[in-house]
Amino acid sequence: MMYSYYPGCTLKTKAQDLERFALISAQVLGIELAEQQDWQCCGAVYPLAEDEIAGKLSAVRSLAAAHSKGEKLITLCAACHHVIKRVNADMYSNEFVRKRVNNYLQLPKNYNGEAKVLHYLELLRDDVGFSKLAEQVRMPLTGRKIGAYYGCLLLRPSNVMNFDDAENPSILEDFITALGATAVKYPFRTECCGGYLTVNDQEANEMAANIINSAIGLEVEEILTACPLCKYNLEKELGTNTKVRIVYFTELLAEALAIK
Amino acid sequence: MPRIGAFVCWCGTNIAGTVDIEQVVQAVSEMSGIVYVKDYQYMCSEVGQNLVKTAIKEWQLERVIIASCSPRMHENTFRKAAKAAGLNPYLVEVANIREHCSWVHKNKEEATKKAIALIRAAVAKASLNTELIAKEIDVENRALVIGGGIAGIQTALDIAEAGYQVDVIEKSPSIGGKMAQIDKTFPTLDCSACILTPKMVDVASHPNINLYTYSEIESVNGFVGNFEVTIKQKARSVNLEKCTGCGICTEKCPSRKSKSEFDEGLRTRGAIYTPFPQAVPNVPVIDREHCLKFNTGKCGICEKLCPAGAIEFGQEDVLVTKKYGAVVVATGFDIIDLDKFGEYQYQNHPDVLTSLEFERLTNAAGPTAGKFIRPSNNKRPEKVVFIQCVGSRDVSSRGKSYCSKICCMYTAKQAMLIKDKYPDIEVYVFYIDVRTPGKNFDEFQRRAVEEYGVNYIKGMVGKIFPAGDKLIVHGVDSFTGDTLKIEADMVVLAAAAQAKPDAEVLGRKLAISTDTNNFFTEAHPKLRPVETHSAGIYLAGACQGPKDIPETVAQAGAAAAKVIGLLSKRKLVSNPCVSVVNEDLCNGCLSCLKICPYDAIAAKELATNNHGITSKRIVAKVNEALCQGCGGCTVACRPGAIDLKGFTNKQITAEVDALCH
Numbered sequence A: 001m002m003y004s005y006y007p008g009c010t011l012k013t014k015a016q017d018l019e020r021f022a023l024i025s026a027q028v029l030g031i032e033l034a035e036q037q038d039w040q041c042c043g044a045v046y047p048l049a050e051d052e053i054a055g056k057l058s059a060v061r062s063l064a065a066a067h068s069k070g071e072k073l074i075t076l077c078a079a080c081h082h083v084i085k086r087v088n089a090d091m092y093s094n095e096f097v098r099k100r101v102n103n104y105l106q107l108p109k110n111y112n113g114e115a116k117v118l119h120y121l122e123l124l125r126d127d128v129g130f131s132k133l134a135e136q137v138r139m140p141l142t143g144r145k146i147g148a149y150y151g152c153l154l155l156r157p158s159n160v161m162n163f164d165d166a167e168n169p170s171i172l173e174d175f176i177t178a179l180g181a182t183a184v185k186y187p188f189r190t191e192c193c194g195g196y197l198t199v200n201d202q203e204a205n206e207m208a209a210n211i212i213n214s215a216i217g218l219e220v221e222e223i224l225t226a227c228p229l230c231k232y233n234l235e236k237e238l239g240t241n242t243k244v245r246i247v248y249f250t251e252l253l254a255e256a257l258a259i260k
Numbered sequence B: 001m002p003r004i005g006a007f008v009c010w011c012g013t014n015i016a017g018t019v020d021i022e023q024v025v026q027a028v029s030e031m032s033g034i035v036y037v038k039d040y041q042y043m044c045s046e047v048g049q050n051l052v053k054t055a056i057k058e059w060q061l062e063r064v065i066i067a068s069c070s071p072r073m074h075e076n077t078f079r080k081a082a083k084a085a086g087l088n089p090y091l092v093e094v095a096n097i098r099e100h101c102s103w104v105h106k107n108k109e110e111a112t113k114k115a116i117a118l119i120r121a122a123v124a125k126a127s128l129n130t131e132l133i134a135k136e137i138d139v140e141n142r143a144l145v146i147g148g149g150i151a152g153i154q155t156a157l158d159i160a161e162a163g164y165q166v167d168v169i170e171k172s173p174s175i176g177g178k179m180a181q182i183d184k185t186f187p188t189l190d191c192s193a194c195i196l197t198p199k200m201v202d203v204a205s206h207p208n209i210n211l212y213t214y215s216e217i218e219s220v221n222g223f224v225g226n227f228e229v230t231i232k233q234k235a236r237s238v239n240l241e242k243c244t245g246c247g248i249c250t251e252k253c254p255s256r257k258s259k260s261e262f263d264e265g266l267r268t269r270g271a272i273y274t275p276f277p278q279a280v281p282n283v284p285v286i287d288r289e290h291c292l293k294f295n296t297g298k299c300g301i302c303e304k305l306c307p308a309g310a311i312e313f314g315q316e317d318v319l320v321t322k323k324y325g326a327v328v329v330a331t332g333f334d335i336i337d338l339d340k341f342g343e344y345q346y347q348n349h350p351d352v353l354t355s356l357e358f359e360r361l362t363n364a365a366g367p368t369a370g371k372f373i374r375p376s377n378n379k380r381p382e383k384v385v386f387i388q389c390v391g392s393r394d395v396s397s398r399g400k401s402y403c404s405k406i407c408c409m410y411t412a413k414q415a416m417l418i419k420d421k422y423p424d425i426e427v428y429v430f431y432i433d434v435r436t437p438g439k440n441f442d443e444f445q446r447r448a449v450e451e452y453g454v455n456y457i458k459g460m461v462g463k464i465f466p467a468g469d470k471l472i473v474h475g476v477d478s479f480t481g482d483t484l485k486i487e488a489d490m491v492v493l494a495a496a497a498q499a500k501p502d503a504e505v506l507g508r509k510l511a512i513s514t515d516t517n518n519f520f521t522e523a524h525p526k527l528r529p530v531e532t533h534s535a536g537i538y539l540a541g542a543c544q545g546p547k548d549i550p551e552t553v554a555q556a557g558a559a560a561a562k563v564i565g566l567l568s569k570r571k572l573v574s575n576p577c578v579s580v581v582n583e584d585l586c587n588g589c590l591s592c593l594k595i596c597p598y599d600a601i602a603a604k605e606l607a608t609n610n611h612g613i614t615s616k617r618i619v620a621k622v623n624e625a626l627c628q629g630c631g632g633c634t635v636a637c638r639p640g641a642i643d644l645k646g647f648t649n650k651q652i653t654a655e656v657d658a659l660c661h
């Protein structure tokens, strides 16, 4: 099946591994991801100001492009997914935003939030299916204790993101199980890593430390994430500590498919 | 044209505030047929009713129009007044200018216009009204109570004591309901079982009460005074008469995997089981899903051991149909599922309990014999956190918008019970508000704080993090703004009360309505709190909304009084607004029979004599005792052969014409 694919800036710079493994795995799984032409930075942060549309335009361009091709839009970076999915919800249900954005963009056809945005994980769960994925695993990660780290961006606000139960999610654990590893649920798996506060706030370090300690407490060896910023924060806090490793979910996927 | 009198009610300012009464009176007096118009502040008052009565006599009125509130409210009042003045009550017509007009409009000019139009329609209809004579129907003097919790128990006892027969239908194997599960009861802290079990025994032994446990309602037909109910007695697999309740079977059953419903899953039970030792009847039931005999054909140990020969694997569900004069619904409530509240870790941690599990845990007859220990490690907890309003007053999709009403009180009770036995245990309660109205209720909650030193924190818990053998409760104290981290050993969640999952289905069988939250709706929130909109069907207990035991028992008594009042009448006056068939027009298609929800229409063979040749044809026939006057058949009838007395096609058309005038 053919999908429009939106990578985002971080995947081309700091988080190249996240993308690289995703793309080669997709090939093996028979998923055709066509990178969108002329995609622009998603804005990185979903703009909360209700009367400001500038920060939403780039997401709408990508959404409208995917929709005009009749394809679902696949994202990979948690932050991009968050922004694009929320902007899409605005375009669907917020008359004020929809009107102003369409007036400004003057697209060949008005865009009204019709496109379907899927995160790569949702693609695996809903379109491929974890049981089908498990059948394709060539090198099962048997015996490895892996803790999923969700972060906030994929899960919340849950009524817009519709990704999983925000308080008790299971998609990443199901993914880990499909790869043959042992999924460990640790208490802080859905807590915030500190996000951008990391730049100048001591609080953020504490938040990341809580997550790491909670995972180590249950003998987790690898913490799995889908978010470049989460990975950065957790690794920064981890420093030289080698008890646990922070990995992108796509890296383990490639490993299990024996193409790493 | 008959002589028509119109009476326009102000309803204080309810109508007069939005409708210009003077203008209405003026307009009505000019309508054709009107010979008398009168307005008054409260037409339903004695003075108002006397105005109507006097005018009927003095002006020889042949029709009466009452422009007032909904006919649901006072149609009967004015029909009675008319009757007292010698006028057939069905010659009274109500124009609803309150609910249909003044209450829903703000603009006085428009509302006045609409009120006049509504009265014009009523006048048009009334001109075509005919005298109707109500018939009398017999009342079956037996009552049915659905649900055997404290509500059903109390209702049944009160009705039985008045000398009437009562059948109680209980879905589970024993009566008792939630009250049987509770340890002590607020506000007096008396033991729940001690005050409940004697009543349960009274029910079982009362000569006027007949118990159907492990039974459900299959279908309900008929109407007030004459309900015909089919009861499904589920196969118990144990003979109720033969069993002596010795308990050998339940003890020796090798299957031990099923979770005890009565103990909220904190203990397992056999596949043959009695829910609790004081169960009424004290006769076990086989849970066929988990019974080895039913699953593999092997075992049958209970049958071999039973000294009374009471085990009957071959039993089947039995349907029994009986007639009742009145029905009381007392099916109670549940607490919500906590699946959607992942932040509290209920699914993930054995020491996070629901309030009902806590009741079992502290109960002397419960899974730990009353020893207060943590399910995870059997050690006594040192710190316990209670969280109130879990899913109550929660407008998000995972909760209930209402206050569950009982949780503030039972949480205070539970906290106090811990402190009473183990003063060294630290107890915290997170709350949004403390709501304890009720006799001696506020004093009760204050005792928890002032005498027992329970720490009440106004604020919510954001999340619970299991860490080692502790549960770290992250919350906020909204008075100080501080975020708190409490290292607890046990957390108790006051889960919201909710309607029974099958309430809507049962409601449909009984033709009674449920509200947006699936609780059964009373006929009037203030003046008819135990009646439903279906005559002869009453409500008691938590099936109508969350309630504590005192309120439940009061409501049960009230429902019983209504039933006794109904059954004490030998005869009821039937509604004369029923369908009639014009046999000359009826072509026997029987579309009416198919759509009638009350089974009130049957086919009848008619012999016709046409110039000496007799032939037979089929026509529809209405059973007037069953017809409820819904009018569905009149719409389904293509040749227009069936009509509804009091609401004939002609009358309705006249009304519509007058409205569009």
Ligand SMILES: Cc1cc2nc3c(=O)[nH]c(=O)nc-3n(C[C@H](O)[C@H](O)[C@H](O)COP(=O)(O)OP(=O)(O)OC[C@H]3O[C@@H](n4cnc5c(N)ncnc54)[C@H](O)[C@@H]3O)c2cc1C
Pocket (backbone or CB within 6 Å): B146, B147, B148, B149, B150, B151, B152, B169, B170, B171, B172, B174, B175, B176, B177, B178, B179, B182, B184, B185, B186, B187, B215, B216, B217, B330, B331, B332, B333, B334, B335, B355, B356, B359, B406, B410, B413, B500, B502, B506, B540, B541, B542, B543, B547, B548, B549, B550, B552
């Ligand atoms: C944790 C907790 C603690 C409480 N503590 C107190 C307290 O200390 N003091 C106090 O005053 N109140 C207390 N309450 C409230 C008390 O439980 C209720 O007021 C009371 O149980 C209501 O009685 P009921 O008969 O209406 O409903 P229920 O007790 O729910 O009984 C309903 C019965 O109907 C049966 N039934 C249901 N559906 C059907 C059907 N379709 N057909 C046939 N039968 C059916 C059920 O099996 C059940 O036996 C507490 C409640 C909870 C949850």
